[in-house]
Amino acid sequence: MSNPVELLERLSTVRGLRGSVLVSAADGLIVAESLMTGVDGRAVAALAASLMNRLRRATECAGRKEPVFLQLQAQSGSVLATPCGAELVLVAVAGPDANVGLARLEMLEAAGRLV
Amino acid sequence: MSDDIRGMTAELAADPDSLIFLDLGEALRRRGQLDAAFKVARTGLSRYPELAKAHDLFARILCDRGEPDRAFESWVTALQLDAGLVSAHKGLGFLYYQAGDLASAEKHLAYSTQVDPDDTGTAAALERVRADAAASRAPQAAATAPEAVTAAQSDPGTDAAAPGDASLPTIAATGGLAFSFDEGARSPVQEAVFSGLDGGADGLLLVDANGLRLGGGLRNPDGVDVADSVAALLAGVSKEAARTARLLTLGDWRGLSVECGDGNLYLSAPSESTLLLTVRGLDVPMGRVARFAERASVAARSWLERAE
Numbered sequence: 001m002s003n004p005v006e007l008l009e010r011l012s013t014v015r016g017l018r019g020s021v022l023v024s025a026a027d028g029l030i031v032a033e034s035l036m037t038g039v040d041g042r043a044v045a046a047l048a049a050s051l052m053n054r055l056r057r058a059t060e061c062a063g064r065k066e067p068v069f070l071q072l073q074a075q076s077g078s079v080l081a082t083p084c085g086a087e088l089v090l091v092a093v094a095g096p097d098a099n100v101g102l103a104r105l106e107m108l109e110a111a112g113r114l115v
Numbered sequence: 116m117s118d119d120i121r122g123m124t125a126e127l128a129a130d131p132d133s134l135i136f137l138d139l140g141e142a143l144r145r146r147g148q149l150d151a152a153f154k155v156a157r158t159g160l161s162r163y164p165e166l167a168k169a170h171d172l173f174a175r176i177l178c179d180r181g182e183p184d185r186a187f188e189s190w191v192t193a194l195q196l197d198a199g200l201v202s203a204h205k206g207l208g209f210l211y212y213q214a215g216d217l218a219s220a221e222k223h224l225a226y227s228t229q230v231d232p233d234d235t236g237t238a239a240a241l242e243r244v245r246a247d248a249a250a251s252r253a254p255q256a257a258a259t260a261p262e263a264v265t266a267a268q269s270d271p272g273t274d275a276a277a278p279g280d281a282s283l284p285t286i287a288a289t290g291g292l293a294f295s296f297d298e299g300a301r302s303p304v305q306e307a308v309f310s311g312l313d314g315g316a317d318g319l320l321l322v323d324a325n326g327l328r329l330g331g332g333l334r335n336p337d338g339v340d341v342a343d344s345v346a347a348l349l350a351g352v353s354k355e356a357a358r359t360a361r362l363l364t365l366g367d368w369r370g371l372s373v374e375c376g377d378g379n380l381y382l383s384a385p386s387e388s389t390l391l392l393t394v395r396g397l398d399v400p401m402g403r404v405a406r407f408a409e410r411a412s413v414a415a416r417s418w419l420e421r422a423e
Binding site (some may be wrong): 039040043044047048051054055057058059061062063064065066067068069070071072073074075076077078079093111 | 134137331335336337339341344345348349351352355356358359360362363364365366367368370371372373374376377378380394
């Protein structure tokens, strides 16, 4: 497993990303973070983990495989999340100008290293 | 297994792109092997989503499985791809008759007999539909007609429109169809929230704030209906998404895309109190799923306004 903080800092170099958090999937608590000032890390962690868990149950019920990536699109940005194994979730907050495609690729790669 | 079916199965195995799946699916359906027919048709549809005959085959199989709502959607899709496909017109004519919509039934059956005047079975069915329509307009029926119409609208799955009808199965017979409806089935017309949209009865699910299904449908990859259980699990997603976006000062949420290992899901909110789930396979890129979901949202909003 790579150093989580280094991976999060590398993610922060993607244009438009306001930061990222590694979250415990079970309780939504922060494991590691690299966020810009003004972004509420605890809120990001708790809400994204909760959303991911809820969607996991829904996709399982629908007979689908587990979610590998989710994007909550909002008026002025997005929340991106990808599971890192069964216990962790990697979450990033993106501004409206973010390169979400690149962020997605970087997050999937980082998640693979974090398992 | 008959030699024909064995031969076609072998041919399809040797060449999965072969259109022999149309004949194989139909042969299996006629033999009553509906699960096998369903799988063959579904696989064929995944390879040829633009082939009207594939949707037509799928609809016939769905009818035999007692799923008129899904059959309706498939025939509508078939006609969008090929407006002149007679077997789809016959199928829709029959479904409309079952739902008590005689005018629409007549329109589809009349077209079928016009294109295929030698089809005596369909001609007889059309005659019967016209006779029923005339009877419902007759003065002596005036006193009871409103009650009958009300009964048909409130419970169109009953035989209010076609009690003990003996001629309609001939529609099926002449078209090579063999309908076997669940008499308690709901009207495919009234259920068609997403009428005209591909996958309206499977892969589009409209849910209210309490996690109850408002329209559409969802089946798992094995064909099991999971709509109600998934709807229940989605109950709080809309509020949670809104809360997340608000707390992070991102404004109103617009959509939630979920990539799974074997499919793409998209959640959107056609109205404040509803949630729309769109599910597609991995062969449909997420961007297209989102666009499709937008169209479905428009259809859902329109349906909600009509329902109110």
